[in-house]
Amino acid sequence: MTDNTIDQPxxxxxxxxxxxxxxxxxxxxxxxxxxxxxxxxxxLQDPESARKAERVVALLFAIAFLAGVGFIASYVIFQVGxxxxxxxxxxxxxxxxxLALLALAAGITTWVRRIMPKYSMIQERHPMASDSETRESxxxxxxxxxxxxxxxxxxxxRRTLLLAAAPLGLAPIVLLRDLxxxxxTKLRHTVWGEPTKNGKPRRLITEGTGxxxxxxxxxxxxxxxxxxxxxxxxxxxxxxxxxLILLKFRPEELKSGxxxxxxxxxxxxxxxxxxxxxxxxxxxxQTTHHILCPCHQSTFDAADGAKVVFGPAARPLPQxxxxxxxxxxxxxxxxxxxxxxxxxxxxxxxxxxxREKAEKA
Amino acid sequence: xxxxxRSVKPITARRRHPLARFAVVxxxxxxxxxxxxxxAPNGSTADAAVASGKADDVAKGKxxxxxxxxxxxxLNAEGTKSGPTLxxxxxxxxxxxxxxxxxxxxxxxxxxxxxxxxxxxTPEAIDQLAAYVQSxxxxxxxxxxxxxxxxxxDPAKGGELFRANCIQCHNFVGAGGAxxxxxxxxxxxxxxxxxxxEAMATGPQAMPVFNDSVIxxxxxxxxxxxxxxxxxxxxxxxxxxxxIGPVTEGLVGWVxxxxxxxxxxIWITAKKRQAH
Numbered sequence: 001m002t003d004n005t006i007d008q009p010x011x012x013x014x015x016x017x018x019x020x021x022x023x024x025x026x027x028x029x030x031x032x033x034x035x036x037x038x039x040x041x042x043x044l045q046d047p048e049s050a051r052k053a054e055r056v057v058a059l060l061f062a063i064a065f066l067a068g069v070g071f072i073a074s075y076v077i078f079q080v081g082x083x084x085x086x087x088x089x090x091x092x093x094x095x096x097x098x099l100a101l102l103a104l105a106a107g108i109t110t111w112v113r114r115i116m117p118k119y120s121m122i123q124e125r126h127p128m129a130s131d132s133e134t135r136e137s138x139x140x141x142x143x144x145x146x147x148x149x150x151x152x153x154x155x156x157x158r159r160t161l162l163l164a165a166a167p168l169g170l171a172p173i174v175l176l177r178d179l180x181x182x183x184x185t186k187l188r189h190t191v192w193g194e195p196t197k198n199g200k201p202r203r204l205i206t207e208g209t210g211x212x213x214x215x216x217x218x219x220x221x222x223x224x225x226x227x228x229x230x231x232x233x234x235x236x237x238x239x240x241x242x243x244l245i246l247l248k249f250r251p252e253e254l255k256s257g258x259x260x261x262x263x264x265x266x267x268x269x270x271x272x273x274x275x276x277x278x279x280x281x282x283x284x285x286q287t288t289h290h291i292l293c294p295c296h297q298s299t300f301d302a303a304d305g306a307k308v309v310f311g312p313a314a315r316p317l318p319q320x321x322x323x324x325x326x327x328x329x330x331x332x333x334x335x336x337x338x339x340x341x342x343x344x345x346x347x348x349x350x351x352x353x354x355r356e357k358a359e360k361a
Numbered sequence: 362x363x364x365x366x367r368s369v370k371p372i373t374a375r376r377r378h379p380l381a382r383f384a385v386v387x388x389x390x391x392x393x394x395x396x397x398x399x400x401a402p403n404g405s406t407a408d409a410a411v412a413s414g415k416a417d418d419v420a421k422g423k424x425x426x427x428x429x430x431x432x433x434x435x436l437n438a439e440g441t442k443s444g445p446t447l448x449x450x451x452x453x454x455x456x457x458x459x460x461x462x463x464x465x466x467x468x469x470x471x472x473x474x475x476x477x478x479x480x481x482x483t484p485e486a487i488d489q490l491a492a493y494v495q496s497x498x499x500x501x502x503x504x505x506x507x508x509x510x511x512x513x514x515d516p517a518k519g520g521e522l523f524r525a526n527c528i529q530c531h532n533f534v535g536a537g538g539a540x541x542x543x544x545x546x547x548x549x550x551x552x553x554x555x556x557x558x559e560a561m562a563t564g565p566q567a568m569p570v571f572n573d574s575v576i577x578x579x580x581x582x583x584x585x586x587x588x589x590x591x592x593x594x595x596x597x598x599x600x601x602x603x604x605i606g607p608v609t610e611g612l613v614g615w616v617x618x619x620x621x622x623x624x625x626x627i628w629i630t631a632k633k634r635q636a637h
Binding site: 087109118206207208209213214217218219220221222223224225226247248280282283284285286287288290292294297299310 | 521522524525526529530538540541542544546564566567568569570571572574575576580597628629632
């Protein structure tokens with residue numbers, strides 16, 4: 001029991017004060033040898049380990065040098081031009097530059113960690129506020145300055161200065177006008193309701209082929225087409241609101257939510273713009289008649305007026321009244337009776353208004 | 362006058378014969394039947410199959426049908442609770458489903474997946490099965506080799522149509538995507554040109570139909586050209602990451618990229634363990 005101190009728990013061993021001899025010789029011998037500390041809180045690195053680290057750092061710096069030379073060389077060797085050549089050039093330049101910077105950074109970090117001495121530094125906290133004397137002095141200086149400037153004394157000077165500053169303060173508010181013009185009723189209408197050049201009803205056009213659709217051709221139940229308005233096939237501003245999906249049903253599949261007066265022989269047209277945030281909702285399952293929006297999984301029952309069966313959308317996809325012209329092509333009979341797409345500030349309950357309008361008529 | 366009278370007289374006399382009405386009806390029926398047989402669309406009825414010498418295929422197809430399909434689709438393809446009727450689905454639907462291994466279905470899940478073919482499902486057996494189902498009530502027929510030759514299609518035009526009608530489910534390079542209640546749009550990487558054509562023409566499972574009068578066979582061929590041409594495209598970034606766009610790319614960027622940055626920050630700032 002001569003070595004009693006070792007068996008004791010650590011917290012019971014008195015903290016060793018620097019400069020005093022260790023509590024027992026045995027503990028000192030177990031510790032690896034290191035240099036005595038020159039300054040309080042400063043630890044010098046072990047010279048042997050530092051010498052090893054020097055070689056590692058030198059190797060990393062050499063790699064950085066070679067990669068840097070490689071970068072310059074790649075710039076000369078790999079000429080751009082074709083897609084493949086440009087790709088090779090990019091790869092070589094990016095790769096060598098990455099390697100050079102990475103090796104340089106790793107070298108410097110290793111240098112700091114393994115060669116430079118370690119410091120334990122303490123930064124003391126001080127109160128943020130200045131002392132009362134300083135504050136008093138600043139206050140006096142400020143008031144003296146204000147009085148000397150005549151800001152209080154000369155009324156006209158003061159008021160004209162405020163007057164001069166006022167328009168400059170208002171200017172940013174005026175510039176907000178550039179966010180406009182206000183949409184007006186644009187969000188409530190689509191080109192389906194606008195008159196065509198020849199005065200005939202606007203035809204439905206297959207997106208991609210640019211062909212009008214004969215009702216008799218679109219005759220396979222379970223069919224779907226993406227449809228754009230005639231005359232606006234590539235007008236993106238118009239298409240953002242007017243794009244449709246056209247679906248063909250067996251007559252017995254349609255339920256009460258669908259307005260049958262707006263269909264033609266089991267063909268129904270819905271807005272393709274999701275009523276949630278306006279993504280193109282066109283994933284269609286012909287077995288379940290689900291229309292799915294890819295953005296947030298809103299699901300609509302196409303056989304039942306596109307009512308929402310799942311997801312964040314709050315309203316059904318608006319249905320477009322369609323019919324056929326004298327040549328048998330599908331045409332729009334009117335515009336949508338409610339605004340298409342997502343909600344907007346002044347939209348109100350457009351569905352209710354449309355219902356009341358229909359009841360009056 | 363007498364001569365002509367003599368020649369007309371026997372017919373006039375026989376017109377009143379008790380059996381004459383039966384003879385006229387038999388003649389009319391014969392003409393009608395023969396005319397219909399000539400005018401009817403080729404291959405749409407069992408009779409036509411017999412006439413064109415495919416009766417053997419139909420008979421063998423029926424045997425195959427009874428052995429492999431009838432448990433769900435009914436002995437006469439009339440449909441049961443576990444499988445729809447196949448009357449009128451056409452040879453194209455049979456070829457698509459059986460040649461891609463989707464049918465016979467392994468289990469009644471949300472969707473029948475593509476799988477390796479059973480041993481019996483040789484091209485010849487599929488021909489016979491298709492002939493039998495086609496004989497039941499017509500439907501879309503299989504395309505010719507020329508109709509699905511990607512080399513003859515225009516991938517640019519096809520791409521436009523593909524983007525308008527297909528990418529919402531199948532993704533812009535045909536990588537597929539999820540639908541509702543466990544259903545999904547399969548990737549198109551393994552589909553043969555014929556299968557792509559047949560899928561558009563028949564609308565298998567949840568997929569809508571794109572019939573020939575709306576999307577013409579030429580336009581279908583353009584789309585096949587697009588789908589097959591994007592398969593061979595090189596991914597500029599080196600790895601396609603499933604080619605499903607910013608989702609995987611972002612995930613890899615965040616997980617791999619930020620992990621590396623965090624590790625580097627830990628390495629730079631960590632205190633080296635000092636010996637006391």
